[in-house]
Amino acid sequence: MRKSVFAAALCLAAPAVQAADFELPRQIAWTAYGTGSAGYNEAVAIGAALQDEAEVNLRILPAGNDVARMEPLRQGKVDFSLNGIGVYLAQEGVLAFGNDNWGPQKIRVLGTNSGGGVAMSIGVARDACDDAGKPDCEGFTYADVKGLRVAFIKGAPALNTNTSSWLAYGGLTWDDVEKVEFGGFGAAWKGMVDGTVDVAFSSTNSGVTYEVASSPRGLFWPPFDPSDEEAFNRLTAVAPYYIKSKGTVGANIDGTGGRDMAAFPYPILIGLDTTDANLAYNMTKAMFELLPAYSGKTPGIEGWAMEFQQFDWVIPYHEGAVRYYKESGAWSDAAQEHNDNLIARQDALAAAWDALKAEAPDNWEEAWAERRREALKAGGFQVAF
Template identity: 30%
Template sequence: MERTAMHKIQLNGLRWVAGTMLGASLAVATIGQQAIAEDDYEWPRYFNVITPAVGTGNHSLAVAWTTELSSQTPTRVRVLPAPNGFSRASWLNTDEGRIALMQASEYYDQMDAVDGFASRDGGPADTRAIALAMVTPWGYMVRGDSDIESIHDIGPGTRIAYAGSSAFLLVGIDALLAYLDLDHDEVELVEVGSFGANTAVVTEGRADVAITGPVAGPSYEAEASPHSIRWLELPEPAEDPEAYERYRNVNLGYVPMEVSSGAGTAHGLNMDHAFQMYHVRGDDDPDFVYHLVKWMDEAYDSFKGDFTHAHMMSMDNLKLFLEHGAMQPLHEGAIRYLEEKGGWNEAFQERQEALVELAQSRVASYQEAMALAADQGINVSPGNESWVNFWQQYREENGIAQPYGELVRALD
């Protein structure tokens, strides 16, 4: 009798829990349906969001907001981690995903078709920003017990992590060397194969310096390691104008600001910041983009606490991106929502038109160059030296040799 009675109690308890959960689910669904009923937009059944690798802040961020989107609307979203920025660009262009993360420095490299972007699918493309993911600081990190106190202590023989899998990390190191007026062969470049290894080689003592971000997961781990870490502040332009100009000519697409997010060891220091944006193809459905951006704004409170840096996905930060001088064109669906919210003006529109013209002109040039290369039997591949040289010669002969980032910078 005792066992039977206990069984009934347990069964009734399970029924009560199940009933409660079902009731809660129905309540959430009802709320969601009420919200959807206010707008008869028909969401896509599913789509993919392309992010950096698992373990990065941007992957975790995408998981946070897409989970909420899938629970509040009929659409289902898959987060698709890519091994590097080259793949993210290629996957967006080939419809592996509908949205991809990209920061300005990567966008500029793509539009110049440098390194791994010099491919048929990953080269210049008319993509448009729709929303801000994070405002991320990037800077030079050393181990906590390092003798290197500032970037001026870096010199011949310094061991520097060199991440070949990431274009913007490579550019960051090249910019550092440009500031110091050093060549590659004057320092020891420690090649690493992944974003995590780029930090680990410093904490393990195999490299002296790496460029990384305080908001990145590996930086938090490194900060908690036995020797901890330190960050080297970006000098003000007035300290050495010529050196800073050399640095900035290489490292375009960043805004220097005081660090207020990520690993505490970086807080209060002056570092470059990247506005990391979600991109779609320029020809994507304006209604989809409009409703997604609208949802991101209206549902912001529901996901801003789901990940450490999710609060950065605010309309205020998107407006900050515009006020600092948008570095990539926006999609018309995003502009439509900004206009509706009073966040768009004539100056933004003028810059938008200039950015679109630059992008479409570069895409047309790249398409023509690939067609001409094909006529000569040249395979379009970043590993094919003939194609790389052909593209460079085409740029010089057609007056587009100037780095794309400099063209955008000239709009300021």
């Protein structure tokens, strides 16, 4: 592929290259999930495509929790973050992002992996089913997680919220299980292998789930019943970003006809509202133009295709990304209206945060929770958390 080199002010003041129809600096930096995760594996595959096709070096900074992935982006030390549902929590200013050092962030999406048959759930070590009185996991349900050892990731509110939501699906809370704390996602799943813990949350295609499935302990995904609306409502009351789906990719799922599960976009490539529009446009363009080069390199990565983008989801798209989607004919008036509403929601949260910061209440957590609810209700927005 012919490439031309010219000066650019984008990203780290590095010279840019033009490949195909996009222009990027010679080096781009992302944060991503820790090594062994599906998100990290996808970042590696995308990075290889950028290097091979455009001579762009993707520097990946793996991090074990949501705050560690968001902080470099907030400080301008990386260009983008290939993150998980923690970006929704950051947008909302809740949990770890509700303390007075953070607050609601004006997240902007470039694209998401919303297809490819990847689902999300808590996985159970098969030998733990014996402890629950369900040998070989026969008849084991989410309710049977009661009393088992469940992974809790320090500084990772997104992962823990997902675990909480699946406990709720089974009619349980953290009080019903034994909480085992870990410093990161990878460490928790190593604990699934070595017997330190019995239950942990993951996407079905994460590399660590395959490791557990092939270990002596084995791996079991409890059955999800899409017709049980009461249970699904308990799930979405904790995590409103879930949708019902068909899981066809993942440990103990590959090569089968698939199974009913639930999912949300993962991973999610984001910037901030302050991210340069041209950089966001070209990064988005590169993601789609290079899809044939990285497709098939890791399970479920095909879910980045245009047909799987969620323009009616819970976080707004960046103006630079929107420019690309408009050029591609994928963006609609309805998508624009929805995006504008999501941005207005972020603005309402930011205004409420700034006003409360000026007041400096002593009971920050309680005061912010109340002010946040008031601001969302006043604006006619959905109140989550």
